Amino acid sequence: MSTGVDVFDTTVQKTINLLNDISSEFGWPEERRHQSYSALRSVLHVVRDRLVVAEAANFAAQLTILVRGVYYENWKPESVPRKMHREEFLAEIQKQFQYSVEGGPERLVNGVLSALSRHIEPRALENIRKEMPHDIAALFQPAA
Numbered sequence: 001m002s003t004g005v006d007v008f009d010t011t012v013q014k015t016i017n018l019l020n021d022i023s024s025e026f027g028w029p030e031e032r033r034h035q036s037y038s039a040l041r042s043v044l045h046v047v048r049d050r051l052v053v054a055e056a057a058n059f060a061a062q063l064t065i066l067v068r069g070v071y072y073e074n075w076k077p078e079s080v081p082r083k084m085h086r087e088e089f090l091a092e093i094q095k096q097f098q099y100s101v102e103g104g105p106e107r108l109v110n111g112v113l114s115a116l117s118r119h120i121e122p123r124a125l126e127n128i129r130k131e132m133p134h135d136i137a138a139l140f141q142p143a144a
Contacts (some may be wrong), residue, residue, distance in 0.1 A: 007103060011065040012066060014119065018040070018064070018115060018116065018119050019036040019037055021115035021118060021119070022111065023035075024035045024115070026111055030127060035099055037070075038096075039112050040067070040097065040112055040116070041070050041073075041096070044067075045096060046089060046092045046093045046096065046103050047128065048060075048080075049079075050076075050080075050089065051081055052081050052131070053077045054126070055131050056077070056080065058127070059071075060072065062120040062124040064121065085136075086136050086138075090109070093108060094108075110141060113125055113140055128140070
């Protein structure tokens with residue numbers, strides 16, 4: 001199905017490819033793409049809320065138009081950065097994700113960021129990792 005607008009068709013296809021990569025990271029069938037979307041949304045929102053406004057916006061610029069809309073959904077820039085330590089960060093991701101994944105929220109962060117890294121500029125995640133406290137930055141490692 002085409003929207004008839006190339007930029008929209010492209011962003012939809014790129015988003016589907018990203019969701020498929022997330023599904024592959026976890027061994028989920030494509031029919032459960034909603035779970036991949038939920039994983040992406042959960043990780044993006046918690047990462048976004050831990051960043052200062054300028055870094056959050058710089059990171060958003062790396063995302064496709066469609067994923068950028070998901071990223072900014074319900075964002076309150078006046079409320080960031082939201083200070084949290086590793087356990088709070090992971091608990092917030094788990095709260096938003098609503099599914100279970102083998103390896104828990106740590107594995108979820110690793111898998112989503114690993115898949116995302118194949119769809120954005122190589123330095124983008126490294127720049128975000130540098131902005132995080134050390135205990136959270138350690139989560140920004142590729143999935144094993």
